[in-house]
Amino acid sequence: MTTNTAPLPPRPPPCWRCRIALLLIGVSVIASFVYLGIDYRALGSAESLRLMGKFIAEFFPPDVSPDFLARVGHGALQTLAVSALGTVLAALAGAVLALPASGRAGWLPRHAARFALNFLRSVPELVWAALMVLAAGIGPFAGALALSLHTTGVLGRLFAEALENAPREPEHALTLSGAGPVAAFSYASLPIVLPQWVAYTLYRWEMNIRMAAVLGFVGGGGLGQLLYFHLSIFQQQQAMTVLIAMFALVVAVDLASARLRKGLGPAYA
């Protein structure tokens, strides 16, 4: 065996930037806790634990009188309706905005549409809901509008990206052979992107169901409004029923979408 005298490769230099980043993260975490000044000892003291226990005990047993269950059922249906309506409106508006945003109409419409989409997207649903409650009055319609405004921003961007990534040749071929722009788009590009658009819309619907459940906190109807109402007047047992309904709704949506995705997976991959 020949002795290999080649030296070992040099030890890589220490990553100072990583260390500094880690240090900064550590410092900011500590600073956050100090700044907030939460008295964690008080949180864990016997007195507050007893109060906590009493507070939790008030939630049991949940109210399961048929009357109230019917109201919760109505609230759950309303939540579903709000999320569905919001998503449908958003899909329509998103598709309309995605056309200029994908750069089919030139530079200026493209940037204008992108700016509008970014703005719609960066305001959270709850803030839109608080604004829409002023514009449309308290109720589920305000919630649906709020959802649709935020979701338009998200879907519009995803739709536009799908359009940009779709091959252009089929549409060119139709246009060159004399089809109008509308016909060329609907027979060449739309069939390519539609499955993706549908998949994105379903995915957002799933997220919107979760969001619709809490929009009621600012007056957007549905389960959230029931929860907020009953907690405000200290009816903890009723609130518990609503919480259970919310939990069941979210878990059901989770399971359903996991199953659906398993079934649809390859088609949308």
Next chain:
Amino acid sequence: MLALSEFRPWALFDGGNLAVIGGFLAGFFPPDGSPAFMALLFKATLETLAMATAGTALALLIGAPLGFVTTRALSISRIGPGPGRVQAGVVRQAARWLLMVLRAIPEIVWALLFVRALGLGPASGVLALAITYGGMLGKVYAEILESTDTRPARALLEGGSGRFAALCYGLLPNTAQELASYTVYRWECAVRASVVMGFVGAGGLGQLMDQSMKMLNGGEASSILLVFLALVLLADLLSNALRRLLA
């Protein structure tokens, strides 16, 4: 569906509603820039950031151990038949259910509950973030650990090493980057979430926003909205930079 959601577009053009929203939006210009309000705004922004950071740190403390327990990549009992298979399965399933309960209830609902229990203030927001994001981090950590090449860890486990050593030497070298970048992404989400947490009284910018909206003070609302957008953008940039550094 339309009936259930009380679909009434004409309500938008109702005289009373138009007057309210018109007056409110008209107040948006100019944004309120008075020094007193700016000081308040600055404090609320810091509080929002601190809430997000503290919440994510606590979420890490909840999520990392649970992810470590639930991941199948580190299961000794799955390697072959042996004692403790049933117990291990039960523990893993229990931890998985716990994670699901933690993340199934939206953070703002937790915040609302904690505000009732602990009173107004950022403590409720921090705890709410910690619980929900702990559940999400735990689940995603477990999935990341499973989706990487698990053979090194398995070799270590078969050679008789403990689970923790197998994690450190078998899985972390491959996955540390992805784990860290997902955590940073969660922090970004936490900033966005803590911005609205105040709507239920959990401190930060949201609380300020809620007050200005209830008083229909458009000028204040528009400056808050601007800070809001800047903050979300900043969190976006910072988290992208951090993730690039880690990559």
